[in-house]
Amino acid sequence: MPYTGRGRVLSTLRGIEKVRIGSYQLKNRILLAPMAGITDQPFRKLCAAYGAGLTFSEMMSTNPQVWHTEKSRLRLAHHQAAGINAVQIAGSDPKEIAKAAQINVDYGAEIIDINMGCPAKKVNRKMAGSALLQYPDLVRQILEHVVNAVSVPVTLKIRTGWNKEHRNCVEIAKIAEQSGIQALTIHGRTRECLFEGNAEYDNIKAVKRQVSIPVIANGDITSAEKAKSVLEYTGADAVMIGRGALGNPWLFKSVESLVETGSIVFEPSLDEKCGVILQHIQSLHQFYGEEKGYRIARKHVAWYLQGIQPSSNFKQTFNAITEPQEQLIALEEFFNSIRNG
Template identity: 65%
Template sequence: MQIGQYQLRNRLIAAPMAGITDRPFRTLCYEMGAGLTVSEMMSSNPEVWASDKSRLRMVHIDEPGIRTVQIAGSVPDEMAEAARINVQNGAQIIDINMGCPAKKVNRKLAGSALLQYPELVKSILSAVVNAVEVPVTLKIRTGWDKDHQNCVEIAQLAEHCGVQALTIHGRTRACRFEGEAEYDNIRLVKQTVSIPVIANGDITNPLKARAVLDYTGADALMIGRAAQGRPWIFREIQHYLDTGELLAPLPLAEVKHLLCEHVRALHGFYGHVKGYRIARKHVSWYLQEHAPNDQFRRTFNAIEDASEQLEALEAYFENFA
């Protein structure tokens, strides 16, 4: 799959997820087979750009793969300026968020709230596309709610404005993440526009990935929550798409290695104090199938020292040796 001048190495994309797809996680997903990773959402509000949170969310030139930054906001000029600054900092693709269902984002008329206002969508897309030389992509939902599913209109508008790829999450904003994603609207959009279409929503295993590609005709798949604690899902899906065969479950020794390296990377990226706090949620996701009684996770979450976290993980995995 190609986005502008960039050829992706496969059709699997790690979704932008606030508080999750930081640099350590993006790097791990890329190493585990993602063809593209997208940064956490960056606000277009210039008042927050100097904060530590925004600084850490920016991509940097030494990152692996095609560096893609997602921006969110509702003021066309601010969005254009945010795109320019991120390109100056190393972004090679700018993705625009019009899919986030979070209330605090929608209250600012950003994320999926924008789907209610096609003229404003057009102004934002045009401003960003005209502001930068790099490809601009867009992520949306099928609409605001089931009575207002306008993804075909937005997709056509995006293509007309020069957007070079479109991701669709198969839920409305009203659905948030509840119920099951549907793919009829994604299929309809794919039949309507000529730019690449990326299917997103509930792609949790290799068989589902194959089925969604076949049904929608999508050019690629975006995987979000299913990669939390299982970044190797990209490798599993790609192997199945290539061979029709399922990979054996990842050996526990490799799970241990990946988890410990991820935790070390978080400590290094955020510093030991913030790093150990952020590591807790990732460890919880990794161990969901191994620690069903939650006892270890409760114990782990009480640890307030980075090196002690790693010692606890070593001891935990020794019980399975």
């Protein structure tokens, strides 16, 4: 069947489904979620190297006053090693968000993702993120404006609803499909739930049954086995990993192997992990510069330690260091002590 211009799922000769978003066919069904303060260029490159089939930038505001700031410049920075340049934007005014989409495409965005899932109060107070789920008519206006404004594929990320009494993800999904959205990601929680409780896979399954565009399941995917079971239960076309990737970028390799080939890949050796962590921290120093890089590095090291030596006091030691090179030296000495311990 020839490509029709809409996002859909293709079957390969081996029977493994491949997801297509617009003219882009993803290399697999495992995606990295956009996360503010986390999915910068260095982290996207790292996750892509370990198998993420698509990575998203940090959320960009549609407020024109911040488009040309240093913070926005860093968030928009892309490298071909991170794969397709997918940029997420958030806003509430249909014309403003359409203009922001156009500007991001001019800057090199190949996919525009609209955020209607962020539960943060500072975002919701501006009637952006998941707050929009309360107003389906406004959702439609925004989606239609953006789709008509750009020539690249437009995707949407939502939650299951604003609260448990108003779960309207099926309604929003139908609006998205009718508006020309080419893939839909659903975080299986309401805005009210924040990140508490268990993800609502039943609701993701219900959406998948009602629309023909690719549906991407998000929420609580922290292992290859969980990713496989979510795909099978919901019928979703892909999974999106967010918090599960923090300090654990090699998770994508494990998920890809189990989901795509049915084989289990063991975690990297301690030596490989240590080498990757050092490279990641060094890349953060280079990307952000000395004044900011060492601060950004602290949270990533804390996440890495959770998977290597969670009871260690090294986190406090590391957080007291204010020189990038000293951070690298301290990390290397710490890893050597673990190897020799």
